[in-house]
């Protein structure tokens with residue numbers, strides 16, 4: 001028995017993914033796999049619990065690549081397409097269970113999912129081949145297996161969006177906020193003592209609903225983060241070049257990156 005949790009970046013790309021369709025820029029044509037980014041999602045795995053956060057359009061390929069065949073629940077940051085449209089592929093998690101797969105989100109996110117995938121939440125529908133989900137509106141503080149989850153509101157776009165503080169069996173904790181322009185004081189207070197922060201660091205130029213790489217570093221510095229990884233990256237971010245310009249303990253994520261806490 002280990003108390004450790006493996007954190008896997010299934011994807012660390014922005015909504016277009018990288019390469020971007022029809023783009024010929026140096027990052028989109030790069031042969032470095034760390035410049036190849038599927039849509040943002042992470043997977044946490046301890047001895048007792050597996051948890052998938054978000055189901056973007058690349059979910060199927062991500063699960064195949066990482067050989068993931070089970071999760072105890074799904075947890076959603078928000079209802080944007082780049083975090084939800086792969087939801088139907090979570091049917092693979094339903095084949096091996098009798099009960100319905102718990103799907104945690106805010107009321108607004110669950111409403112969006114219900115509109116996009118009505119059959120998945122319809123208890124009168126369907127056989128074992130389809131998604132059989134149980135919508136669970138999350139509270140301020142709840143458990144999924146041995147992970148303690150505390151959602152916090154972030155400023156992102158016009159939809160309700162959350163980040164999560166997740167306390168792990170080892171006693172360590174992480175904060176995940178993949179889509180964020182700014183973080184209200186309540187969120188800062190909640191995550192300031194986490195051991196690991198994963199933040200939106202979209203690109204170098206300002207964006208109305210995402211943080212730039214330098215804004216992400218500034219937030220990490222403000223809360224005195226001991227280790228921060230930036231995700232939801234666009235094709236402006238050349239992995240090696242930007243990594244070499246980042247301060248100590250500030251990193252870029254890449255697809256397939258594993259961290260252990």
Ligand SMILES: [Zn+2]
Nearest residue numbers: 015080082179
């Ligand atoms: Zn996104």
Ligand SMILES: [Zn+2]
Nearest residue numbers: 023025028235
């Ligand atoms: Zn490009």
Ligand SMILES: [Zn+2]
Nearest residue numbers: 078080156179
């Ligand atoms: Zn978004």
